[in-house]
Amino acid sequence: MSLPNFSKKNVGRWKWLFMNIFEANQACKQIDGIMILKEVSLSISKGEKVAITGNNGSGKSSLLKLIGGIYEETAGKVKRFQNNIGYVPEHFPESIRFKLQDYLILMGKMTNKSDEEMFKRIANYAELFSITEFLTTPLNHCSKGTKQKAGIIQALLKNPDLLLLDEPLTGLDDKAKIELTNQLSLLSGDKTIIFTAHEPLLIERIANRVLTVESGRIVSDSTVKGNKEKFICIRAKIPAREIIEDIPSIKYKVIGMNSVEIIVSTKESDKVLAILLNRGCSILELTEKR
Numbered sequence: 001m002s003l004p005n006f007s008k009k010n011v012g013r014w015k016w017l018f019m020n021i022f023e024a025n026q027a028c029k030q031i032d033g034i035m036i037l038k039e040v041s042l043s044i045s046k047g048e049k050v051a052i053t054g055n056n057g058s059g060k061s062s063l064l065k066l067i068g069g070i071y072e073e074t075a076g077k078v079k080r081f082q083n084n085i086g087y088v089p090e091h092f093p094e095s096i097r098f099k100l101q102d103y104l105i106l107m108g109k110m111t112n113k114s115d116e117e118m119f120k121r122i123a124n125y126a127e128l129f130s131i132t133e134f135l136t137t138p139l140n141h142c143s144k145g146t147k148q149k150a151g152i153i154q155a156l157l158k159n160p161d162l163l164l165l166d167e168p169l170t171g172l173d174d175k176a177k178i179e180l181t182n183q184l185s186l187l188s189g190d191k192t193i194i195f196t197a198h199e200p201l202l203i204e205r206i207a208n209r210v211l212t213v214e215s216g217r218i219v220s221d222s223t224v225k226g227n228k229e230k231f232i233c234i235r236a237k238i239p240a241r242e243i244i245e246d247i248p249s250i251k252y253k254v255i256g257m258n259s260v261e262i263i264v265s266t267k268e269s270d271k272v273l274a275i276l277l278n279r280g281c282s283i284l285e286l287t288e289k290r
């Protein structure tokens with residue numbers, strides 16, 4: 001992206017880049033006489049990736065709900081400047097008997113997109129999250145990881161500017177945690193993402209700001225330095241499909257008879273390129289994913 005021209009005349013045009021999507025001044029939330037959020041003063045800008053961390057019961061989910069407008073403040077002032085919000089709750093409703101695909105179609109119908117566009121987006125997200133094979137499985141027979149991914153996809157179908165995720169890795173096994181972290185990190189782009197988490201994995205890979213909550217108060221607000229991981233898409237000609245099956249990629253897609261698109265982190269890319277060349281593949285194209 002080329003740098004914007006910040007002349008006085010142009011400031012208005014670039015204002016959206018620095019827009020706050022949430023502002024709170026001494027906001028409190030009280031439920032049943034208990035103060036669960038205390039004097040929250042916070043502003044969040046468009047595009048930030050914010051992790052909310054803290055012990056069990058400290059108020060992480062409540063803060064996420066306050067940001068998303070699910071909880072209204074009972075004292076103090078809150079301004080929300082975002083109305084297209086995707087919210088992924090901590091627990092997926094267990095009793096849904098729909099097939100995964102039917103559930104996503106139902107959720108997608110709540111958006112204003114045409115059916116054709118919605119089906120395309122469901123197929124694309126299912127592929128990104130590697131759950132295409134489960135689209136016709138009833139949700140109550142799906143694994144926790146697949147349900148979690150369905151929860152994220154239903155939120156993404158709204159094409160939200162702000163994605164709120166409540167403990168997206170909770171209850172997943174290590175493999176599913178890594179996979180979901182990779183997938184979230186791939187799609188993060190310009191979206192504002194705010195998530196609650198205990199695990200360092202998601203925080204280190206996605207967040208550029210970390211809020212710590214203790215007894216309903218924000219006790220620390222720190223910026224994470226350093227570059228977030230980048231990804232590379234390798235397009236290669238392969239002699240046989242089997243040779244790519246054990247390659248340490250984030251995901252791969254076979255295109256036609258003898259081509260493949262492989263997404264890897266930049267850290268892994270040299271290793272993967274060396275393996276491909278050793279196995280007789282020709283590299284057709286390398287592109288940065290974000």
Ligand SMILES: Nc1ncnc2c1ncn2[C@@H]1O[C@H](COP(=O)(O)OP(=O)(O)OP(=O)(O)O)[C@@H](O)[C@H]1O
Pocket residue numbers: 031032034036054055056057058059060061062063196
């Ligand atoms: N709707 C509610 N009614 C009553 N108390 C609530 C409600 N929601 C949250 N609380 C209380 O507020 C406190 C903070 O809860 P919250 O779920 O925000 O914590 P958390 O940090 O997300 O916890 P965990 O890590 O266990 O998910 C807890 O003591 C909880 O019992």
